[in-house]
Amino acid sequence: MIRIVDLRKQYGRLAAVDGLNIEVSEGEIFGFLGPNGAGKTTTIRVMMGILKATSGQVILGGHDIEREPEQAKAIAGFIPDRPFIYEKLSAKEFLIFIGKLRRMDSARLQRRIAELLEHLELLDWQDELVEGFSHGMKQRLVLCAALVHEPRILVVDEPMVGMDPKGARTLKDLFRSLARAGTAIFLSTHSISVAQEVCHRIGIIQKGHLIASGTMADLHRLTRAQDRNLEDVFLELTRQQDDLAVIERDRQL
Amino acid sequence: MTSVLLLLSPTWLSWKNEFRRGGDRWGRRSFLFALSIGFWIGTFYVIRRVLTYFQSVHELGPALAYQLLLIVLLTFLSMLLFSNLITALSAFFLARDLDLIMSTPLSQDLFYYSRLIITTANSSWMVLFFSLPIFAAYGAVFGGGILFYLWVILCLPLFLIIPASFGVLVTHLFVYFLPAKRVRDILFFVGLFAFIVIYFLFRLSQPERLVRPESFGHFVQFLTAMETPSSPYLPSSWSAEILAGTLFQRSTDQGFYYALMASYALFFPLATSWISSAVYLDGWSKAQESRQGRRKLEWLDRVIFLVTRPFSPVVQAVMVKDIKTFMRDATQWSQVFLLVALVVVYLYNFKVLPLDRSPMPAETIRIVVSFANLALVGFVLSAVAMRFAFPAVSLEGKAFWLLQTAPISLKSLLWSKFWLNLLPLLLIGELLVFASNLMLRVPAWMMMLSLVTVFAMTFGITAICVGVGAIYPRFAYDHVAEISTSFGGAICMIFSIGFIGLTVMVEAWPIYLLASQSLRSGETQTVTPWLIAPSLLTAFALAVVAVVVPIRKALGSLEAMKD
Numbered sequence: 001m002i003r004i005v006d007l008r009k010q011y012g013r014l015a016a017v018d019g020l021n022i023e024v025s026e027g028e029i030f031g032f033l034g035p036n037g038a039g040k041t042t043t044i045r046v047m048m049g050i051l052k053a054t055s056g057q058v059i060l061g062g063h064d065i066e067r068e069p070e071q072a073k074a075i076a077g078f079i080p081d082r083p084f085i086y087e088k089l090s091a092k093e094f095l096i097f098i099g100k101l102r103r104m105d106s107a108r109l110q111r112r113i114a115e116l117l118e119h120l121e122l123l124d125w126q127d128e129l130v131e132g133f134s135h136g137m138k139q140r141l142v143l144c145a146a147l148v149h150e151p152r153i154l155v156v157d158e159p160m161v162g163m164d165p166k167g168a169r170t171l172k173d174l175f176r177s178l179a180r181a182g183t184a185i186f187l188s189t190h191s192i193s194v195a196q197e198v199c200h201r202i203g204i205i206q207k208g209h210l211i212a213s214g215t216m217a218d219l220h221r222l223t224r225a226q227d228r229n230l231e232d233v234f235l236e237l238t239r240q241q242d243d244l245a246v247i248e249r250d251r252q253l
Numbered sequence: 254m255t256s257v258l259l260l261l262s263p264t265w266l267s268w269k270n271e272f273r274r275g276g277d278r279w280g281r282r283s284f285l286f287a288l289s290i291g292f293w294i295g296t297f298y299v300i301r302r303v304l305t306y307f308q309s310v311h312e313l314g315p316a317l318a319y320q321l322l323l324i325v326l327l328t329f330l331s332m333l334l335f336s337n338l339i340t341a342l343s344a345f346f347l348a349r350d351l352d353l354i355m356s357t358p359l360s361q362d363l364f365y366y367s368r369l370i371i372t373t374a375n376s377s378w379m380v381l382f383f384s385l386p387i388f389a390a391y392g393a394v395f396g397g398g399i400l401f402y403l404w405v406i407l408c409l410p411l412f413l414i415i416p417a418s419f420g421v422l423v424t425h426l427f428v429y430f431l432p433a434k435r436v437r438d439i440l441f442f443v444g445l446f447a448f449i450v451i452y453f454l455f456r457l458s459q460p461e462r463l464v465r466p467e468s469f470g471h472f473v474q475f476l477t478a479m480e481t482p483s484s485p486y487l488p489s490s491w492s493a494e495i496l497a498g499t500l501f502q503r504s505t506d507q508g509f510y511y512a513l514m515a516s517y518a519l520f521f522p523l524a525t526s527w528i529s530s531a532v533y534l535d536g537w538s539k540a541q542e543s544r545q546g547r548r549k550l551e552w553l554d555r556v557i558f559l560v561t562r563p564f565s566p567v568v569q570a571v572m573v574k575d576i577k578t579f580m581r582d583a584t585q586w587s588q589v590f591l592l593v594a595l596v597v598v599y600l601y602n603f604k605v606l607p608l609d610r611s612p613m614p615a616e617t618i619r620i621v622v623s624f625a626n627l628a629l630v631g632f633v634l635s636a637v638a639m640r641f642a643f644p645a646v647s648l649e650g651k652a653f654w655l656l657q658t659a660p661i662s663l664k665s666l667l668w669s670k671f672w673l674n675l676l677p678l679l680l681i682g683e684l685l686v687f688a689s690n691l692m693l694r695v696p697a698w699m700m701m702l703s704l705v706t707v708f709a710m711t712f713g714i715t716a717i718c719v720g721v722g723a724i725y726p727r728f729a730y731d732h733v734a735e736i737s738t739s740f741g742g743a744i745c746m747i748f749s750i751g752f753i754g755l756t757v758m759v760e761a762w763p764i765y766l767l768a769s770q771s772l773r774s775g776e777t778q779t780v781t782p783w784l785i786a787p788s789l790l791t792a793f794a795l796a797v798v799a800v801v802v803p804i805r806k807a808l809g810s811l812e813a814m815k816d
């Protein structure tokens with residue numbers, strides 16, 4: 001459902017993402033882990049057609065994001081790390097706007113809005129202006145906007161930031177149920193516990209390179225640490241890469 | 254079409270919601286509405302008087318009115334060009350909703366046309382607002398009738414869309430072609446480009462021709478020149494031709510000029526849409542990359558440190574932060590270009606003033622013009638202060654809590670804003686008054702009086718703007734320009750103009766006596782200090798009040814925020 005092929009994105013001389021290859025199937029939740037500045041958000045922005053790749057391809061549901069952007073975006077939903085919502089619109093007005101942008105017919109749109117607002121406990125707030133919402137409520141509204149058109153692909157950047165435990169639990173349950181219904185989810189996160197809990201496979205990116213990818217078992221095998229949790233595995237893998245970089249630099253010197 | 258309307262819906266829905274749920278803002282709205290109506294009536298009255306006077310000038314009247322119309326339209330065109338360049342950059346490449354919109358399956362054409370409409374509306378409403386009483390005055394004086402207003406309604410949309418699409422086109426090309434790594438570099442070029450265009454547009458209008466009929470040799474030649482546009486290839490001249498045809502019953506081919514305007518109004522948006530679809534994504538991607546990183550200029554850091562050194566460490570820290578933020582925020586410093594254009598045009602006007610053609614003795618007219626210049630410099634300073642000093646506290650934005658929770662008194666904060674804005678304003682004010690007085694060749698005492706008055710006036714203007722800006726802060730804003738166009742902005746402008754008016758009034762009497770003396774004798778023989786000193790002292794006292802009262806009120810208002 002999602003194919004990232006030899007993706008490279010360069011900012012001037014700095015390669016933020018370099019030679020990235022990832023595939024995510026239908027109904028799979030792929031966790032995208034990495035330290036700050038590793039290239040996670042850049043990858044996601046290229047995936048959604050917000051940034052242009054220097055080279056390589058992103059294919060969503062068989063559509064190349066650069067060659068067929070409208071078709072590719074039509075089947076995808078996106079939750080950015082710092083979402084923008086029109087503050088002077090009400091929650092319902094905002095969702096109607098997004099639904100119409102995605103060419104949904106009115107009846108279906110109204111049904112979906114009611115379902116989502118109910119599910120994410122925003123129904124009582126539907127006619128209130130967004131400017132009066134708390135951080136968590138805004139996040140839930142952005143989630144509604146990403147799901148309103150029932151996307152086959154969901155791309156999520158740091159979903160749990162600022163969420164209370166109840167909200168976080170609702171979100172994790174929602175991801176699982178979406179995956180069961182066949183949605184491919186690409187989940188970028190800092191939160192190792194979230195990745196460990198909900199993701200079928202995990203990719204670890206560091207300095208623009210995918211340094212490891214696979215199921216939890218695969219990652220344990222890689223670090224030869226069967227009894228350790230994902231946090232230890234993550235730290236071990238990123239440390240190994242740092243060590244390798246130091247050795248390489250010393251060798252060149 | 255439906256989709257373009259859909260893309261515009263957040264804007265008008267936001268307006269609608271803001272309007273309906275405004276609550277306690279009705280008082281402010283009524284005040285602003287009354288102010289607008291007052292402004293319209295005032296503008297209409299002044300322009301009507303000027304035009305009525307023109308009309309009374311035998312044979313030359315319509316030609317003068319036509320030239321004025323040309324200059325007004327040319328001014329509008331240049332304002333539109335500049336504001337469209339900045340607005341297009343913001344709407345197409347920097348708006349906060351771009352990520353949201355671009356992640357949806359939207360065709361490039363729909364996106365382009367919706368943003369073009371937003372750009373046109375945002376950058377043109379003010380010109381539209383200012384132009385209506387002017388057109389109404391022309392219609393009233395020259396009796397254009399219903400046909401004139403019909404032409405105005407037909408011409409205005411075309412007149413607005415041409416510079417808007419041209420601005421969008423130039424912005425696209427700048428963002429795409431310039432090897433700029435930062436949006437501020439692009440804004441630098443946009444500003445520079447706009448400045449050059451505006452300068453040339455003004456030079457093309459050659460307003461000084463109006464007062465030098467002898468340069469034409471013969472009256473018929475002069476009249477012909479006055480009835481001909483000096484820049485026939487600009488939409489402003491085409492619009493003037495169309496409107497003049499009805500107003501002055503001139504034999505103009507209105508159909509031809511309208512077709513010319515319509516063809517450009519169709520061609521530019523269409524051509525720009527082709528270019529946009531070819532270069533937009535690359536340009537936008539580049540604009541986002543340019544948000545990363547910055548050049549570190551150590552020498553600049555050292556200069557800022559040295560300039561702010563005389564202040565206490567806490568005030569210095571706030572000032573350094575403000576200066577750096579200002580220089581790194583392209584939406585703020587790009588306004589400096591507008592300021593430079595204003596200063597250049599201002600000084601140029603003094604250069605071409607035909608003082609020697611006046612029936613009064615040269616010295617008298619020099620004193621009178623120099624005195625009037627005091628008020629003008631005051632207005633320029635208050636316009637600049639509205640842009641930079643008034644938003645000073647609001648610019649703390651959502652980070653204001655940092656200062657509220659820091660061990661810094663609000664008094665120190667306000668004074669830091671005051672001093673930071675005062676120094677550049679003093680420089681501009683003194684430079685303007687010194688340069689214009691130099692061009693006017695005023696006597697030494699007038700030069701001294703002007704410099705000292707502007708010195709005192711700048712203190713008052715800065716404090717009024719910083720103070721009222723703190724009393725009506727606007728911490729949540731989308732664009733910095735919103736802050737000065739708020740309700741508080743209108744209040745600030747009224748106080749500022751009132752203060753300038755009072756200062757000028759207290760000096761009017763001694764200047765009148767001295768000017769009368771020179772009128773009788775040809776020059777001012779003696780300038781006794783007792784004649785000027787009381788007025789100057791009163792002006793200083795006024796400045797002290799203008800500094801103390803707003804800052805004290807602002808302090809009270811900021812303290813009350815804690816409640």
